[in-house]
Amino acid sequence: MPAQAKHRRSRTSSLTRGIIAVSTGGAALALPVIGATGAFAAPAHPVAVEKATTSTAVSGKEIAAQKSAPVTYSVILGDSLAKIARDHSVSGGWQELYNGNRKAVGGNPDLIHPGLKLTIGAKADNNAAASAGKAEKKAGSAAAADSETSASSDRAEQSADRADRSERTTELAAQGAPAATEAVAAEPVAYTDDLDGWIKESLAVMAEHGIPGSYEGIHRNIMRESSGNPLAINNWDINAINGVPSKGLLQVIDPTFQAYHVPGTSMDSYDPVANITAACNYAADRYGSIDNVFSAY
Numbered sequence: 001m002p003a004q005a006k007h008r009r010s011r012t013s014s015l016t017r018g019i020i021a022v023s024t025g026g027a028a029l030a031l032p033v034i035g036a037t038g039a040f041a042a043p044a045h046p047v048a049v050e051k052a053t054t055s056t057a058v059s060g061k062e063i064a065a066q067k068s069a070p071v072t073y074s075v076i077l078g079d080s081l082a083k084i085a086r087d088h089s090v091s092g093g094w095q096e097l098y099n100g101n102r103k104a105v106g107g108n109p110d111l112i113h114p115g116l117k118l119t120i121g122a123k124a125d126n127n128a129a130a131s132a133g134k135a136e137k138k139a140g141s142a143a144a145a146d147s148e149t150s151a152s153s154d155r156a157e158q159s160a161d162r163a164d165r166s167e168r169t170t171e172l173a174a175q176g177a178p179a180a181t182e183a184v185a186a187e188p189v190a191y192t193d194d195l196d197g198w199i200k201e202s203l204a205v206m207a208e209h210g211i212p213g214s215y216e217g218i219h220r221n222i223m224r225e226s227s228g229n230p231l232a233i234n235n236w237d238i239n240a241i242n243g244v245p246s247k248g249l250l251q252v253i254d255p256t257f258q259a260y261h262v263p264g265t266s267m268d269s270y271d272p273v274a275n276i277t278a279a280c281n282y283a284a285d286r287y288g289s290i291d292n293v294f295s296a297y
Contacts, residue, residue: 070121077114081105088120195219195228198249198272205277209262213280217291218250222276224295225251230272248275256282 073084081094090097098109101118105111112118189204191197199218206213226232226249234246244253247269257269260281265274283290283297 070119073118073120075112075114075116075118079112079114081109081112084118084120090120195222195249195272198230198276201273202276202280205262205264205273206280208264209281211262211277211281211284212289212291213284214289214291217289217293218276218280221279221290221293221297222249225249230275231270248272248279250275250279252279252282260285 073088075084081097084090085092085094085097092099094109097118097120098105100121104116104118191201199215199222202218203213203215205211222228225246228249230249232248232251234240234251237246239246239253244255246253247257249272252269252275254269257275257278260278261267261274262277262281265271265277267274269275269278280290283293287293287297
């Protein structure tokens with residue numbers, strides 16, 4: 001019988017090969033593994049994942065930058081700030097759109113006209129917005145609060161817009177303030193104290209009384225009759241011989257001036273506006289309009 005060895009080593013395979021699947025974000029990598037003593041697995045390097053993540057982040061930034069860039073919009077017939085803000089998904093609604101375009105729109109957000117250029121995405125004019133806010137607070141307007149709460153939906157935004165105008169009108173009426181149309185009508189129009197201003201003021205009076213005539217027709221006849229001198233008088237023709245000389249810008253005799261004098265104007269036949277208006281009233285009665293007069297009348 002052979003002698004038994006005291007230290008027998010079991011024979012082992014010097015190299016055992018295996019395959020370990022390493023998951024890297026859904027992709028399986030087959031890596032060789034050294035078996036037996038000293039076996040180890042090579043670490044996975046998620047290079048592809050990092051590149052993909054970086055590329056996605058860059059694309060997201062570019063898209064966000066494109067969305068945030070201001071764009072110019074031209075108002076068309078039927079537009080309102082609420083409609084434009086809704087169609088372009090403006091954060092903050094029509095108030096934000098108005099604040100960013102306050103200088104272009106003016107003091108009344110309801111008055112926009114076709115062709116007006118608006119910047120969608122423009123930053124609000126903080127100074128103008130602050131001034132407007134103080135004015136609204138001083139007037140006791142509740143429109144701003146109503147409008148802010150209406151931003152949650154398009155329908156609520158439109159409703160708040162209508163309520164805003166209604167509340168402002170009601171509030172002004174409660175305070176005894178005149179209506180906008182009354183304020184405009186009551187405000188006097190300033191005319192220059194010269195031939196241009198006299199003709200324009202006369203045309204305004206004529207319009208109130210339905211007397212026809214144009215600026216060109218009046219100016220043409222004035223230059224022929226008096227050369228624009230409101231104190232002109234004819235002391236040599238048949239009227240002068242009869243004791244009623246022609247006077248003023250359109251050379252009207254006193255009987256004609258009195259017969260065709262227009263209420264609201266001076267009774268002085270030398271007064272430029274009164275003279276023009278009475279003469280045009282006479283010309284309308286006899287010739288249809290001062291525009292039809294091309295010679296002595």
